[in-house]
Amino acid sequence: MSEQALPKTHNLRIDGARLWSTILETAAFGATPAGGLNRLTLSPEDGQVRDWFRAACEAAGLEVRVDALGTQYALRRGRDMSLPPVACGSHLDTQPTGGRFDGVLGVLAGLEAMRSLNDAGIETEAPLLLVNWTNEEGSRFAPAMMASAAYAGEFTTDEILAKRDAAGITVAEALDAIGYRGDEPVGSQKIGAFVELHIEQGPILEAEGRTIGVVEGGQGIAWFDGSVTGFESHAGTTPMPRRRDALLGLCEIALAAERIALAHGPSAVATIGESVIGAPSRNVVPGRVAFSLDVRDPKSGTLDAVEAELRAALGEIGTRRRLDIDLTRIWRKEPVPFDPGLVAAVESAAESLGLSRRRMVSGAGHDACNLAAKVPAAMIFVPCKDGVSHNESESATQADCAAGADVLLHTLLTLARGPRP
Amino acid sequence: MSEQALPKTHNLRIDGARLWSTILETAAFGATPAGGLNRLTLSPEDGQVRDWFRAACEAAGLEVRVDALGTQYALRRGRDMSLPPVACGSHLDTQPTGGRFDGVLGVLAGLEAMRSLNDAGIETEAPLLLVNWTNEEGSRFAPAMMASAAYAGEFTTDEILAKRDAAGITVAEALDAIGYRGDEPVGSQKIGAFVELHIEQGPILEAEGRTIGVVEGGQGIAWFDGSVTGFESHAGTTPMPRRRDALLGLCEIALAAERIALAHGPSAVATIGESVIGAPSRNVVPGRVAFSLDVRDPKSGTLDAVEAELRAALGEIGTRRRLDIDLTRIWRKEPVPFDPGLVAAVESAAESLGLSRRRMVSGAGHDACNLAAKVPAAMIFVPCKDGVSHNESESATQADCAAGADVLLHTLLTLARGPRP
Incomplete structure (x- = not known):
């Protein structure tokens, strides 16, 4: 034809x-x-x-x-x-x-x-x-x-x-x-x-x-497991400035991850989908929190940049709040x-x-x-x-x-x- | 004698x-x-x-x-x-x-x-x-x-x-x-x-x-139960600005509670001791978080003020992040x-x-x-x-x-x- x-x-x-x-x-x-x-x-x-x-x-x-x-x-x-x-x-x-x-x-x-x-x-x-x-x-x-x-x-x-x-x-x-x-x-x-x-x-x-x-x-994907370790203490007797509250550390980390992803927008996304307080109690300042982190972007270099900026933020948060913060990358897909x-x-x-x-x-x-x-x-x-x-x-x-x-x-x-x- | x-x-x-x-x-x-x-x-x-x-x-x-x-x-x-x-x-x-x-x-x-x-x-x-x-x-x-x-x-x-x-x-x-x-x-x-x-x-x-x-x-004590409701969505496909992330709402609430307690320092304390994501998953944006809040101060009026300022903050956070935030006082001891x-x-x-x-x-x-x-x-x-x-x-x-x-x-x-x- x-x-x-x-x-x-x-x-x-x-x-x-x-x-x-x-x-x-x-x-x-x-x-x-x-x-x-x-x-x-x-x-x-x-x-x-x-x-x-x-x-x-x-x-x-x-x-x-x-x-x-x-x-x-x-x-x-x-x-x-x-x-x-x-x-x-x-x-x-x-x-x-x-x-x-x-x-x-x-x-x-x-x-x-x-x-x-x-x-x-x-x-x-x-x-x-x-x-x-x-x-x-x-x-x-x-x-x-x-x-x-x-x-x-x-x-x-x-x-x-x-x-x-x-x-x-x-x-x-x-x-x-x-x-x-x-x-x-x-x-x-x-x-x-x-x-x-x-x-x-x-x-x-x-x-x-x-x-x-x-x-x-x-997109590329990077998965992380993290933990924040502070010190469990009495919610009634521990003044705010003396606390080493692991949950407040996690809160700052989550907001930092959001801020960093937005700065690499519109493509980058970062999600803390899991966050668990160790031995939670209504009247105890949380001493340990475990969390997951999911970071995605179409560019490999952006995954690198988000991770690097987040690790810098974690260092600052950990020092300022006297918390031990661990972040381990458990998987990455380019x-x-x-x-x-x-x-x-x-x-x-x-x-x-x-x-x-x-x-x-x-x-x-x-x-x-x-x-x-x-x-x-x-x-x-x-x-x-x-x-x-x-x-x-x-x-x-x-x-x-x-x-x-x-x-x-x-x-x-x-x-x-x-x-x- | x-x-x-x-x-x-x-x-x-x-x-x-x-x-x-x-x-x-x-x-x-x-x-x-x-x-x-x-x-x-x-x-x-x-x-x-x-x-x-x-x-x-x-x-x-x-x-x-x-x-x-x-x-x-x-x-x-x-x-x-x-x-x-x-x-x-x-x-x-x-x-x-x-x-x-x-x-x-x-x-x-x-x-x-x-x-x-x-x-x-x-x-x-x-x-x-x-x-x-x-x-x-x-x-x-x-x-x-x-x-x-x-x-x-x-x-x-x-x-x-x-x-x-x-x-x-x-x-x-x-x-x-x-x-x-x-x-x-x-x-x-x-x-x-x-x-x-x-x-x-x-x-x-x-x-x-x-x-x-x-x-x-x-001290006086006020105990609250709270919840943050947003919308569960895919961690890979939902752009950051479109999210209604309940965990990020909880994070802002916890940091607001800390800020308000510090402003009423040195006596006031506020603690989120429990925080639980509903149906948590590593690659899902959290749609619901339940939490507890413990507020204490030696002055009854300060308990009132902390609660009022916190409720104002919750209103602002909820509106800005398009989240439904509930805070119920379940107990108070003068x-x-x-x-x-x-x-x-x-x-x-x-x-x-x-x-x-x-x-x-x-x-x-x-x-x-x-x-x-x-x-x-x-x-x-x-x-x-x-x-x-x-x-x-x-x-x-x-x-x-x-x-x-x-x-x-x-x-x-x-x-x-x-x-x-």
């Missing part, structure tokens, strides 16, 4: 109503009374939605294969099967009290894109691939995003198969129980590029009234930059569709962040209500889901060299 | 070595391996020390009676038995991991004063009374200081007899078990004045290098002023003995605070190491204990109209 004969696609849109009805249809698998989903990875409910997904893909003419960790790959043939497939997808597993959109949207929007291409009779140059990654959530088996990490070579298949849930069941046993231990070696599936549509799981798009987040990468070409493709697709948008980084981890270590990757975000996720009340509008799926479709068309727009 | 014939007493001192040896001797009853005491009220060990105390008092010529709540009264006759006795004392019960001085010093210093008067052949005009109050500590039966409260009319004897410990044993049963349910009606023992020597249980005297605390009264004449008598005694001293208030509750509602009362403090009490490591020096007992002796002599100094 010559270039001139290619059909134009600039008016092509996915079917928003059909996408919405598949979201509702699959929400029956693991539905909770509060309107959310409890579809832990490799559970019977996860098996049901996988069966549904395989059947839906096959009905759309896709060829479905399963790898040794249960990840489902649905291939739509292209004109040139020597080209690596252009992939999209996300995950169909959920948190135990999860919502209907986290992961689900990315998979079902990919399915909808395939159906829409079928309806329009469009063939792409490169093949397309739709992926449902096993265990993105990490609620049943740790770590989260384990199948995409294994795909990218971070773990061996055997390492992952041996992981156990709280009941002692291994990943291998759980895969066998639902019939999803496939025969494709992990990592053998060729992928030329990977694009993941996801709800933002944060408040930025909603607050700014924008529809599309053009995701430039995943930022993941997405492929600039893919990011530009996402942005162009949003622009050509006339959708309001902004560049942003992903605050949470996603399979696309793992994929980025091995293949060009990018993400598309759409707003979710109040930024709430990992919650049965998680919500997104039909219009935003459709807009995200349209951006996904047009990004795939660009990357797989579909007909000219 | 004429005024002229009265022996001079300005050189009279208690026997510090004898006082110290009785402290060590009674520390055998309920001794813990770590060098402290476990002598819960009305326990077998409390029965043993009560028996020792009765025998020691009788050996010193005192007449011992026991009231219906087990409080022991040891009377030393005066020349004019129509005068109400001038009393001293404290308590011989301890915390489960208590020290050797809390309460014990006040009782044994009173015994030493009686012995020293005997040695010197001194008779006072008014009789003297040495009291061992039942259950000052409150560790086994609540409330603390129950016998002195009943003496002052705050509870009926039957109310107290019906109180149960954690094992369901009543005060009445516990008294019977050690043979200390006496036949004197509670409150019938006449007391003309009450002076209690005690370790400070705080760091002020030690820090200032002073020997005697001339205690002007007990300050207890001691009798100015008795306080002056304590101060004069310390001055005449050439001891360094300062006026202060009691940060903790004591039997003398209950007595003050019914009879003129005052207290004498001596330093304890590092301000530590309610701990097996509680410590005081022999010299300070002797100095406190000397002040007690001379205060008793002044109040009971002993020989002129």
Whole structure:
């Protein structure tokens, strides 16, 4: 087929109503009374939605294969099967009290894109691939995003198969129980590029009234454990200036972390999510407080700077308040930059569709962040209500889901060299 | 005996070595391996020390009676038995991991004063009374200081007899078990004045290098329960300015409470002893924090002012950080002023003995605070190491204990109209 004969696609849109009805249809698998989903990875409910997904893909003419960790790959043939497939997808597993959109949207929007291409009779140059990654959530088996990490070579298949849930069941046993231990070696599936549509799981798009987040990468993360040690003393007999109050030390640390993160804004965030007083009592000045600290930023250098400034603040607080303050970094994950070409493709697709948008980084981890270590990757975000996720009340509008799926479709068309727009 | 014939007493001192040896001797009853005491009220060990105390008092010529709540009264006759006795004392019960001085010093210093008067052949005009109050500590039966409260009319004897410990044993049963349910009606023992020597249980005297605390009264106390409610959100995806972090609200509240207490210094104290994040997680911005607040000051008006200023600060913090802050006062005890004449008598005694001293208030509750509602009362403090009490490591020096007992002796002599100094 010559270039001139290619059909134009600039008016092509996915079917928003059909996408919405598949979201509702699959929400029956693991539905909770509060309107959310409890579809832990490799559970019977996860098996049901996988069966549904395989059947839906096959009905759309896709060829479905399963790898040794249960990840489902649905291939739509292209004109040139020597080209690596252009992939999209996300995950169909959920948190135990999860919502209907986290992961689900990315998979079902990919399915909808395939159906829409079928309806329009469009063939792409490169093949397309739709992926449902096993265990993105990490609620049943740790770590989260384990199948995409294994795909990218971070773990061996055997390492992952041996992981156990709280009941002692291994990943291998759980895969066998639902019939999803496939025969494709992990990592053998060729992928030329990977694009993941996801709800933002944060408040930025909603607050700014924008529809599309053009995701430039995943943040770096540093986790710390800390403690403040002062001296336990009587709340009635110890004058204020003589106290060595560990809680007041923690309070200054938390406010310093906020101040430092704000100074590195708007991207940097710092959170003390856990703070526990040792032997707390209403009438005792706290002598010891343990705390956690989570610092994130898209730039490695900013993580370094926040940590250095915080340690300086801790030194000052400890000296002034006569407290012993310890801060130990227990984990650090470097930022993941997405492929600039893919990011530009996402942005162009949003622009050509006339959708309001902004560049942003992903605050949470996603399979696309793992994929980025091995293949060009990018993400598309759409707003979710109040930024709430990992919650049965998680919500997104039909219009935003459709807009995200349209951006996904047009990004795939660009990357797989579909007909000219 | 004429005024002229009265022996001079300005050189009279208690026997510090004898006082110290009785402290060590009674520390055998309920001794813990770590060098402290476990002598819960009305326990077998409390029965043993009560028996020792009765025998020691009788050996010193005192007449011992026991009231219906087990409080022991040891009377030393005066020349004019129509005068109400001038009393001293404290308590011989301890915390489960208590020290050797809390309460014990006040009782044994009173015994030493009686012995020293005997040695010197001194008779006072008014009789003297040495009291061992039942259950000052409150560790086994609540409330603390129950016998002195009943003496002052705050509870009926039957109310107290019906109180149960954690094992369901009543005060009445516990008294019977050690043979200390006496036949004197509670409150019938006449007391003309009450002076209690005690370790400070705080760091002020030690820090200032002073020997005697001339205690002007007990502080007022206000207890509050509070909560801060914001919005739980993802630590990675929620920009700093959009957060409603309940922990940061608590941090500002704690620092405001410190600032306000300092502004009402040196007397006012404010303590957040308990602070608990609801559903804490390392990567979740805290949505709710519950906390306790303890505010104390010797002046009722200062308690009011601290509360009012704190509520104003809470309003400002809540508005600025978009947090709902609740603060509920759950208990308030008004300050207890001691009798100015008795306080002056304590101060004069310390001055005449050439001891360094300062006026202060009691940060903790004591039997003398209950007595003050019914009879003129005052207290004498001596330093304890590092301000530590309610701990097996509680410590005081022999010299300070002797100095406190000397002040007690001379205060008793002044109040009971002993020989002129």
